[in-house]
Amino acid sequence: MSEQFNNNFMMVDDMPIPIEGEKNLLEIIRKAGIELPTFCYYSELSVYGACRMCMVENKWGSMEAACSTPPRAGMEIYTNTPKLRKYRKMILELLLSNHCRDCTTCEKSGKCRLQELAARFDIHKVRFENTSAKHKTDDSTLCITRDASKCILCGDCVRVCNEVQHVGAIEFAHRGSKMTVSTAFDLPLATSNCVGCGQCAAVCPTAAIIVKNDAHRLWNELNNKDNLVVAQIAPAVRTAVAESFNYKGENVMGKIVACLRKIGIDKVFDTSTAADLTVLEEAKEFLERIEKNENIPLFTSCCPAWVKFCENKYPELLPNVSTCRSPMQMFASIINEEYKDCGKRLVSVAIMPCTAKKAEAAREEFRTADGKQMVDYVITTQELIRMIREAGIVFEDIEPEAIDMPYGTISGAGVIFGVTGGVTEAVIRYVAEDKSASSLRAIALDGPRGLDGIKEFSLLAKDKVLKIAVVSGLSNADEIISRIKNGEHFDLVEVMACPNGCINGAGQPVTSKDGKQKRSKELYNSDKLSVLKSSQDNPLMKEFYEGVLKGRVHELLHVHYAK
């Protein structure tokens, strides 16, 4: 190492790279523009160091795992040497020898990290016997499907479930080559405390955990002339579709609407409309509780994974959870009322960024008197993208279309529901004393906005200083709850199970940190462009309250989760 480099440099493949607070060599190497292969590294999770793909060679010829080695000034490492290539190939070969290799029929084909790296490292032959287990699938939950024969035991799912979500539904069991990822006593996942958030599927590099695919069932409904298929699209969905089609233009929502019509959906609505309704109901409920000083803090209820988590872990807090149904279920109630006598069989579809919504739709509370689900199909963004592809639609070329009447108007407040803090900001626009644009903007920037896991701030409303917390990621919910149990006071707590909120829902295509930022920005941009900023300004609301909801607000929009 020559003198010219000061203390803050190290060498990667003979290139000097500054050390700027990176935790490990992997971050340095990626900063140097080298895409070092990994299966088990996620910057949001603890370093596990199991796949050993990120080994690098130091100048003395010995190997170090880049993910778990802190950078030191003067270090000299190489990322692509004959030895390393040999080891990486061998590791891939070893993984493949114990892996289901039915790539062509695999749901993850084209998006599978193992497949990608096998191609990248030119593996065309596996010298060991194929000993992968026969497909051992667990599709007991409505949200995800697990297939042990495709598991490479990278532990990403286990860590996300335990560290980020504090759910702990899955862990490793057995050891050595008999190791598996398992629920307690290997019982079906549906009997575990899984909340259906699907974050395990989002981090799974292979198809060992995938989002349940309901698209093929929906296709069958679409071809039936006796059906009226009505779809609602959640706010976060629009942020993720375009990126999958590499579409960089505008009017994404219009294009999605057009795609849905082409696929065969009869009526297309925007869940943001129902979000406006949620804001009004939840804000009223909040003010009422503040007035009565009852069941404070109020926890939001839009996120079904959070509701399930609360039911499992903190049943004593259920009275604090808002009685408002989620926007999806509110909308489903209204759609049901609107079309139940239309002469056709109503098929209600919700396009969601979320896996837990599939389970929410099936809850007893959200069925009609004859036991039918109010939402018949929850289709995740991933499934929608596949359907668009399957239909042969060229996303780039399709002409945008508008959403259907009678629910054609939305407010910006409803759109930002898709990102952490959005619900709170929307409620603030209703309850804040000073509703001037500049004041609301100041509150928003100081409080609910940003992708931090826990955000806390105060708000002046009803002559009181209200303490508000916005959390995303269930471990953060756990933290706030433990603080509340230790005597800390909050008036309103917004909880979204997925880190960063619905934009990072497990039903969305997986994205990077930058991608999440981009999605969040996109929602705030839509808000900026919308004519109506606050839910109470949406003229549809008045129509609802004077029409379909008259005397039936509680019946159609609220729910009591049993303790």
Next chain:
Amino acid sequence: MEKKILDRAQLSAEREAYAKCFELQKKKVLVCGGTGCVAGGSLEIYEEIIRLVKEKGLVCDVELCEDPHGETVGVKKSGCHGFCEMGPLVRIEPFGYLYTKVQLSDCEEIVEKTIVGEEHIERLAYKMNGVVYKEQEEIPFYKKQTRLVLEHCGHIDATSIREYLAIGGYKAFEKALFDMKSEDIINEITESNLRGRGGGGFPTGRKWAQVARQTSPTKYIVCNGDEGDPGAFMDRSIMEGDPHRMLEGMMIAGIATGASEGYIYVRAEYPLAVERLKTAIAQATEAGLLGENILGTGFSFTMHINRGAGAFVCGEGSALTASIEGKRGMPRVKPPRTVEHGLFDEPTVLNNVETFANVPLIILNGSQWYKGIGPENSPGTKAFALTGNITNTGLIEVPMGTTLREVIFEVGGGMRGGSDFKAVQIGGPSGGCLTADMLDLPLDFDSLKKAGAMIGSGGLVVMDSSTCMVEVARFFMNFTQNESCGKCVPCREGTKRMLEILERIVNGNGRDGDIELLSELADTISATALCGLGKTAASPVVSTIKYFRDEYEAHIYDKKCPAGGCKKLVTYVIDPALCKGCSKCARNCPVGAISGEIKKPFVIDTQKCIKCGACASACNFKAISQQ
């Protein structure tokens, strides 16, 4: 119940009183209470001797008295004497007689003749090459040893803190507590160059200094008693035979590093060690040597025992601490190191049983004395467990640097039945084999490392020419593969594939290229595995390929096992010159593979033969042999 000792003066007084009582036990019967002898019935022997001594009207001291009174006969369960091959063992003092393979029926004679009559019973003495060895110390097995760590094993009651005090126990602890500062202790240990006996050989003093340097108010001392190598039982013998010595070492580490809690992680397969440790901890706590404000100094230290659940990998530091914390026993990536973030994320001293047992000796006798034993870079002694085709199997302790030849042919008494020495596997499943060319290799950390083996925790498996080295590699690979935690890919999947290949080789299905594939796998696993278990998993294969490649080739290309150990590769043939045509073999063959005409040589159909060997044992004319 032990009397609570409140200060230093009282400790000395108690020690003196116990020493007097110990002296008054003019005769002592030490029945080995190690696992091996217990399995041979030594506990019944112990009870019987007590009964008989009392029957003779002698004052029998089962427990050391607190106050000196008249002369007594002490009957005690001692720790492992090490000569497990000859157990159950009974040692009688003051004569130093060692009786071997003692049966319940011998007790009467022992009490009658030796205890009452002070006579030696030749029948029970150890004999070798026609020589009768009366005294234990004269037996070649013991004569060549230097028993420092094991000095009390077999000489005192392993379940008595009083006896430990009587022979000067806890003196090192006392010295460290009253006469030394933390840095003095660390300096002494560093200066002694004591290296970790668990296998890695990391300097103990340096480790302690690193922990002492940490500012966290909570620190832990953890003792690794998860000895899991097949054939190794050094740590077990120390925990069973001299538990207080180990506790004392841990407590000194506590003083040196500022820790006030200790954890002993013992594998669940060592119930006796757990029991003895529990007793020792209870006694030390009652005596006020453990607990709050020890001897009025303000120093506090408490001790916990954690039982492992039967995983070899939990001998790895981070897996061990995870296991104590109640988590899955899986190694984690390092850094951070255990000295910074160990047990419960606090700075932790993690040493092995034998290392801690060395500490009181160094504190009492000084680092200069310690450095005088063994080579400069690996001073001290090392305990080894001798097993395999050797005359004297058992537990031994020799100075570091003793050659393999001395260990095997002098202490170990040479090859069993005079067979040829072929190799010795050292360091268990993580180690390698050493061949006849290396018999003069000194056993110390650095020399072994240079030879591609490791001292490991000290298991020595001696093999003769009838041992198939491919099968040895397969055996250890099977062990490692079963014990891999499954975390990292190279270890989990790589060992599985290595085992698969080794299995097909010993079964006669080896393919051209298998040796190269094994070597490639071995290279990948050792370079990329996450923890020590994985990094060394391939060592037995690498070293057997290195020294016995011809055996591998014979298996693969000629479908022959030169050592004759691989059943699937054996061919039974009838020598027509010796066969009388009696048909006995054909009648005994369970699969009808043998046919022939009476009074003419019979033949074996090798396609049908299942190689059970029934024909060969049935033949009265030795006409059937293996090829």
